[in-house]
Amino acid sequence: QQKVQQSPESLIVPEGGMASLNCTSSDRNVDYFWWYRQHSGKSPKMLMSIFSNGEKEEGRFTVHLNKASLHTSLHIRDSQPSDSALYLCAASRAGTGSNRLTFGKGTKFSLIP
C-alpha cells in the first residue's frame, strides 16, 4: 500500500487561479515533508520542504504542515503556465541515519488552455 497518499490525482485551474494539493503519510514515524515538481520530460526538482508545524511561503507557493495528522498541503496562487507539471510529495524520517524519501504518486497540475 502507498505510504504517501496525494490528492487529487489531477487538477486543472484557469490561469491566475489558485490551487491546493494535498499529501498525507500513513507512516507515523516521518518527520520531514518535501515537495518536488516535475515538468513533462524532465526530472523531479525540489520545490519546497517543511519540517515544522505551520506554514512556509516562497513567492506564489505556500506549504502547510500539520504533524499531528501527518498532512501537508501545497498552495499555488496566481497560477502560471510554467506551473503545469507533476507535483510529487515525499516524506522522510529524521534521526535514522537514512535520507530515504518515500514518494507519493503525484498530482498532475495543468492550466485551462
Place this chain on the structure above:
Amino acid sequence: DAGVTQTPRHEVAEKGQTIILKCEPVSGHNDLFWYRQTKIQGLELLSYFRSKSLMEDGGAFKDRFKAEMLNSSFSTLKIQPTEPKDSAVYLCASSDNYAEQFFGPGTRLTVL
C-alpha cells in the same frame, strides 16, 4: 558544479538482454539513489547507497536488479535479464546529508 549525470539517455533492449545504466552523482554528495518511474507505480526506490555502502536494495527488485557503487563518483545499475515490464524511466539522484535530492536527467529504457 556539474549536476547528476546519467548515461545513456535512451536504451532499447531485447527481452533477456543484460543492460547497464550509469550514474555520476554531484561531487561531494554522500547519498546516491536509484529510482524507477512509471505512470502506474510512480517513483519506486531501487537502491540507496550512503558513502558507497548499500543501505537499501529495494526489496521486490532484488532478483534481476543490481546496483553497485564502485567509487564515490560512479554507480551502475544492472538489469539482468530484462523483461518488457522493465520499460520505464530510471532516475539517479544524489544528496548531501539529509538535504534535498538532486536528480539526473534519467535513462528511458524500452524492452521489446
